Amino acid sequence: MMSDESRRSVRGLRTVRTIAGKELLDFIRDWRTLLAVVLVPLLMFPAIFVLLPLFMSSELEERQALELDVEIQTAVDAESISNLTDAMSEELFTYEIVALDSGLELNDSYLDNDRVREGSKDLILKLEFEENGSIWSFYILFDSTKERSSEARSRILGILFDWEDGLVEQRITDADLSPAEVLDPLRWGGGNSNGDVATKGEQAGFAFSLFIPMIVALWTASSAIQPAIDMTAGERERGTMEALLCSPASRFELLLGKWLAVTIIAAVSVGLQLLGLMFALSFLISADIFQIPEVSPAAILLFLLAVLVFAIMVVAIVIALAVRSRSVKEAGSILAPLLLMFIVPAIFAEFINLEGIETYWFAIPVVNVLLAMRELLQDDIELAHVLVWTISSLIYAAGATWYASRQFLREDLVESIA
Amino acid sequence: MTEGLLSIRGVTKEFGAVRALDDVSVEIRRGDIVGLVGSNGAGKTTLLRLMCGLYRPSIGEVMFHRDGETLQIDKLRDVVGVVPESTGLYHRLTAWENIRYSSRLHGIPDDVAWDRTQRFARALALDGDLMRHTRGFSRGMRQKTALLRALVHGPEILLLDEPTAGLDVTSARLVRSLVQKLRDEGGTVIYSTHNLFEAEKICDRILIMHNGEIRFDGTPSELMASTESTTIEDAYILLTQDSAREDQNLEREGWFARTWRRFLTGSRPPTVEGGDDDE
Numbered sequence: 001m002m003s004d005e006s007r008r009s010v011r012g013l014r015t016v017r018t019i020a021g022k023e024l025l026d027f028i029r030d031w032r033t034l035l036a037v038v039l040v041p042l043l044m045f046p047a048i049f050v051l052l053p054l055f056m057s058s059e060l061e062e063r064q065a066l067e068l069d070v071e072i073q074t075a076v077d078a079e080s081i082s083n084l085t086d087a088m089s090e091e092l093f094t095y096e097i098v099a100l101d102s103g104l105e106l107n108d109s110y111l112d113n114d115r116v117r118e119g120s121k122d123l124i125l126k127l128e129f130e131e132n133g134s135i136w137s138f139y140i141l142f143d144s145t146k147e148r149s150s151e152a153r154s155r156i157l158g159i160l161f162d163w164e165d166g167l168v169e170q171r172i173t174d175a176d177l178s179p180a181e182v183l184d185p186l187r188w189g190g191g192n193s194n195g196d197v198a199t200k201g202e203q204a205g206f207a208f209s210l211f212i213p214m215i216v217a218l219w220t221a222s223s224a225i226q227p228a229i230d231m232t233a234g235e236r237e238r239g240t241m242e243a244l245l246c247s248p249a250s251r252f253e254l255l256l257g258k259w260l261a262v263t264i265i266a267a268v269s270v271g272l273q274l275l276g277l278m279f280a281l282s283f284l285i286s287a288d289i290f291q292i293p294e295v296s297p298a299a300i301l302l303f304l305l306a307v308l309v310f311a312i313m314v315v316a317i318v319i320a321l322a323v324r325s326r327s328v329k330e331a332g333s334i335l336a337p338l339l340l341m342f343i344v345p346a347i348f349a350e351f352i353n354l355e356g357i358e359t360y361w362f363a364i365p366v367v368n369v370l371l372a373m374r375e376l377l378q379d380d381i382e383l384a385h386v387l388v389w390t391i392s393s394l395i396y397a398a399g400a401t402w403y404a405s406r407q408f409l410r411e412d413l414v415e416s417i418a
Numbered sequence: 419m420t421e422g423l424l425s426i427r428g429v430t431k432e433f434g435a436v437r438a439l440d441d442v443s444v445e446i447r448r449g450d451i452v453g454l455v456g457s458n459g460a461g462k463t464t465l466l467r468l469m470c471g472l473y474r475p476s477i478g479e480v481m482f483h484r485d486g487e488t489l490q491i492d493k494l495r496d497v498v499g500v501v502p503e504s505t506g507l508y509h510r511l512t513a514w515e516n517i518r519y520s521s522r523l524h525g526i527p528d529d530v531a532w533d534r535t536q537r538f539a540r541a542l543a544l545d546g547d548l549m550r551h552t553r554g555f556s557r558g559m560r561q562k563t564a565l566l567r568a569l570v571h572g573p574e575i576l577l578l579d580e581p582t583a584g585l586d587v588t589s590a591r592l593v594r595s596l597v598q599k600l601r602d603e604g605g606t607v608i609y610s611t612h613n614l615f616e617a618e619k620i621c622d623r624i625l626i627m628h629n630g631e632i633r634f635d636g637t638p639s640e641l642m643a644s645t646e647s648t649t650i651e652d653a654y655i656l657l658t659q660d661s662a663r664e665d666q667n668l669e670r671e672g673w674f675a676r677t678w679r680r681f682l683t684g685s686r687p688p689t690v691e692g693g694d695d696d697e
Binding site (some may be wrong): 011014015018019022025026029030205237238239240242243244245246247248249411414 | 454467470473474495496498500502503504505506507509510511515520522523524525527542564567694
């Protein structure tokens with residue numbers, strides 16, 4: 001026989017499930033929110049890994065195809081710099097050689113500034129040769145705010161350094177020495193190996209630990225905000241909250257039902273985002289660039305636990321603040337700045353050195369979960385850290401839930417602008 | 419003598435400095451159809467919310483009587499069915515899904531809820547629209563759906579807040595006839611309305627509220643006899659001739675919100691251009 005207490009608990013759980021089920025049904029009926037919480041996170045990383053390189057390579061090709069107009073000012077004859085000008089022609093430069101005013105310093109160029117600024121020349125190169133020391137001096141005038149001018153500078157510097165290398169080799173040879181021995185007396189002897197004892201998977205884990213925790217934390221927070229507002233302030237705005245509060249469901253059951261629905265939505269959203277990332281890493285990116293991190297099953301489980309306790313806290317805070325608002329607009333005004341509460345610690349946590357880190361860092365709200373995720377992605381499980389971040393996160397989550405439950409007891413929850 | 423069902427004893431309800439209800443006492447008997455009549459801000463909605471346990475009294479008590487026991491109403495949500503003024507329907511759900519949500523929260527099995535809904539939906543001519551999303555519903559259809567939702571768990575008291583406001587003549591008549599049908603079956607209904615003639619037509623008893631007080635409690639004929647009026651409208655005017663308070667709907671503001679509003683709008687009322695403004 002079931003006791004009254006057990007019967008009440010079963011009924012309470014059924015009520016929570018009913019509320020969460022209705023919220024999820026209501027949520028998936030709205031294609032716009034579905035798009036924002038399901039499709040966008042799923043496609044985000046594949047889009048970044050496919051479209052971004054495509055876009056960047058197309059931009060690069062476009063830059064490389066630019067024909068640039070350069071003026072070379074020098075006192076030497078054209079034959080002396082033929083190696084330089086030939087290379088410039090190959091690199092799509094059209095150039096004009098003019099006489100250098102030998103009465104001026106190379107950088108004394110105020111008369112030429114305007115021509116570069118106005119774009120009549122993409123770049124002006126000044127070259128001077130000192131006969132005594134056999135030294136070339138150069139000076140480049142360019143405009144860093146113009147794409148053509150910056151591209152011209154980049155290309156011309158490459159050509160000048162190649163020309164310099166040629167000059168050096170020529171002079172070493174003229175002195176009956178071996179350029180290879182003079183220029184490269186210390187060499188890497190490891191062939192193709194770079195000597196890194198970390199595996200590709202571990203390297204990937206380290207690289208991921210620098211940005212994945214931040215993305216997961218921010219996405220958890222941002223994906224919780226919209227449904228939380230809809231289920232609380234939205235209910236008040238549409239006038240549905242009053243009817244709901246008249247039901248036998250207790251205020252705490254209402255909170256739990258809504259909290260469960262928002263947590264499921266945020267978890268699905270973050271899960272889809274990670275799935276998209278794994279898909280991009282497995283199929284869209286060469287294994288030479290990135291690999292799936294090598295992380296033990298225990299670290300994966302703890303990573304998921306970290307995301308879960310973080311989501312419990314975030315969703316409770318978001319619901320508590322949203323339910324105080326009588327309209328979606330009011331809730332949006334309150335919750336948008338809240339994202340900063342997560343962004344700032346998330347960025348901060350990325351710069352904290354994990355080696356020899358003091359344990360108390362794992363008790364600081366938001367930062368603790370971010371650091372935990374970083375450690376776990378590096379497959380580093382330190383029991384003391386795990387205990388501290390788990391317990392502290394659960395305390396924060398319980399505190400946030402308690403605060404949210406207080407908000408659900410407010411009498412003015414029935415008031416609506418509908 | 420009819421059995422007492424709900425007792426409101428010496429209830430005062432305050433929201434900050436605003437006293438919405440002032441020492442209100444009412445006894446509701448099983449089978450009563452009570453019309454709650456009053457102007458905006460009279461306290462009708464506050465009284466209804468106290469009756470269903472959404473508000474707690476600042477002073478006094480609201481008690482429900484069942485099987486010789488007296489219990490606080492907020493512990494007995496199952497006994498009350500409420501149709502709020504805004505209807506409170508989820509527009510992305512169908513009418514049936516809205517009703518089913520409520521019935522599940524009351525612990526009613528879906529098949530039982532469906533049978534009850536069908537029965538009342540036929541009376542309200544809504545049985546053909548139960549599977550439609552409520553987004554496209556007219557005001558009347560929404561009101562009828564809210565009524566079905568309030569009835570699905572078989573409440574002992576039905577609280578209706580302006581159930582016919584904004585309805586066309588046919589829909590309003592259907593709602594009224596359903597209320598009369600419930601009365602015939604022994605149901606208890608508290609019916610808040612602005613419409614005196616509607617109250618006179620369907621209610622056994624009328625409560626006239628004004629400025630948070632009960633100004634009259636009795637049958638329509640007692641109302642006219644006690645005020646020596648020939649129509650119910652005259653009687654109402656006579657009982658509520660002192661000016662209605664206007665501060666009921668004032669938003670409760672915190673210090674910051676109040677200061678900011680005063681900063682933006684100024685604390686003085688606007689003056690007519692060219693009028694006297696020599697203060």
